[in-house]
Amino acid sequence: MGLTARPLRSALRSAFVASSLALITTGANAQSYQCKMPRALDAPYAERNGPVRVMPVTGYVLALSWSPEFCKGRETRRADALQCSGRNGRFGFVVHGLWPQSGRSWPQYCPTRAHPTGIEVARQLCLSPSAQLVSHQWAKHGACMVKRPETYFKVTRILWNSLRWPDYDRLSRKKGLTAGDIRREFVTANPYWKESQLGVKLDGKGWLEKLQLCYAKNFRPTRCSPRNYGAKDDTAAKIWRGL
16 A cells, blocks of 8 residues: 555645645646536446556556547547547546556555545546546556545645646647657646656557656656656657647
């Protein structure tokens, strides 16, 4: 298991300091997307679809999906309506999950009887616009960090709110775009981060799929492992802006 009460309070203070620094040192958030979600819903049950791995937590990854790429071809799919239909808003980056790490592997599906309430799930939907995804992330990852879904989601929101977003729509028009450009743009907007602490995941055709922000156990940014770092800086990249 990861955080207990005292280390959690210390980690939250650390993340809060980072959030305050971001607000002081950067300007307006360029990710100016809108979101309108229900205040409560029925929380779906997340089935386990992998082995149980109870391991000591050594760090964390905040995985952020680039929504226009995810929604390409999914605009009319009922299962993805919250995120992709446009009726609930437009999204840039969204939280795929907050993932505890353990050396070269990661813990998952730690035993728990706790399940998120409909209100807790709804509160996360502007960060992660899929009720099924929110419930799944708690079951697979959150239960290996903390005892309560509420705490897992709170930590996720604090980390999310500490970030400033560069204009990736503008960056997508850059000729000769590389994964290194994507990293540098993020670090310019978030000067307390270093490029070595940011993973960039591209699909097989070079389209941006995900950013992976690497944290130490105290929730301070740290160097990504090769597994989480993803594409090298000189790798050609593309960013889908949506239809």
